[in-house]
Amino acid sequence: MDALISPSADSAAAPESRVHVVCAEPSVANHFLAELRDVEVQRDSLRFRRNLQRLGEIMAYRISSQLSYVEKAVKTPLGESRSLHLHDFPVLATVLRAGLPFHQGFLNYFDQSPSAFVAAYRIEGTSQVQVQVDYLSAPSLDERVLILVDPMLASGKSLVQTYRAMLRFGTPRQVHIAAVIASPEGVAHVTREIPEATLWVAAIDEKLNEHAYIVPGLGDAGDLSYGSKL
Numbered sequence: 001m002d003a004l005i006s007p008s009a010d011s012a013a014a015p016e017s018r019v020h021v022v023c024a025e026p027s028v029a030n031h032f033l034a035e036l037r038d039v040e041v042q043r044d045s046l047r048f049r050r051n052l053q054r055l056g057e058i059m060a061y062r063i064s065s066q067l068s069y070v071e072k073a074v075k076t077p078l079g080e081s082r083s084l085h086l087h088d089f090p091v092l093a094t095v096l097r098a099g100l101p102f103h104q105g106f107l108n109y110f111d112q113s114p115s116a117f118v119a120a121y122r123i124e125g126t127s128q129v130q131v132q133v134d135y136l137s138a139p140s141l142d143e144r145v146l147i148l149v150d151p152m153l154a155s156g157k158s159l160v161q162t163y164r165a166m167l168r169f170g171t172p173r174q175v176h177i178a179a180v181i182a183s184p185e186g187v188a189h190v191t192r193e194i195p196e197a198t199l200w201v202a203a204i205d206e207k208l209n210e211h212a213y214i215v216p217g218l219g220d221a222g223d224l225s226y227g228s229k230l
């Protein structure tokens with residue numbers, strides 16, 4: 001039988017060691033993030049979506065080091081190679097709208113993954129951020145690796161409520177949450193409310209402003225990707 005090769009589980013690790021900040025070290029991810037933030041470059045929405053996608057690809061690659069693999073023989077034109085194959089493709093879940101380009105980056109790498117989609121929005125006219133989760137479509141999550149992706153982790157309420165709503169589709173065996181820009185408040189909320197998750201972010205910014213927007217952040221990721229809404 002083919003042996004399963006798994007990384008050591010870090011679910012028992014301290015919360016801070018389950019937060020990975022991808023742009024803490026120099027790499028081309030920093031360049032893509034700088035373009036996403038830049039008001040001049042943001043005028044080009046195609047480039048904005050493409051940079052979200054590229055960061056999705058980079059994060060998918062980073063998260064892939066935490067997944068399980070099976071070694072199998074592959075026939076080449078000249079012989080045989082013992083090669084690692086993904087044991088099972090993770091379920092990729094995202095929040096509409098801004099999540100779509102980031103999700104596509106993950107799907108480019110995890111190309112056989114099933115997807116889950118959630119519609120979540122902030123309820124206007126409330127002093128605190130309140131999030132409404134509406135539409136939800138997902139495959140079974142039982143015993144699957146779940147990667148929940150959303151580029152902006154501001155208050156963290158969208159991600160936490162989305163995750164809770166998704167649990168009616170089953171209990172995943174491993175949970176990863178990926179965001180491009182997070183606030184310190186959002187990181188604290190997600191790590192407290194979803195202790196079983198490993199969090200991957202490109203950057204953690206300074207703070208939230210009075211509208212619960214991330215500062216310096218990048219603005220409204222959904223509008224920059226798809227145009228402003230009424």
Ligand SMILES: O=P(O)(O)OC[C@H]1O[C@H](OP(=O)(O)OP(=O)(O)O)[C@H](O)[C@@H]1O
Pocket residue numbers: 095096097098099120121122129131150151152153154155156157158159186212220221222223
């Ligand atoms: O952490 P939170 O405070 O919950 O905020 C984060 C949410 O805000 C953004 O979506 P947005 O509300 O801009 O919707 P849109 O993608 O439809 O524009 C983002 O994609 C998250 O879903």
Ligand SMILES: O=c1cc[nH]c(=O)[nH]1
Pocket residue numbers: 098152154212213214215217218219220221222
């Ligand atoms: O900074 C933020 C906060 C919520 N949604 C965004 O798109 N940006």
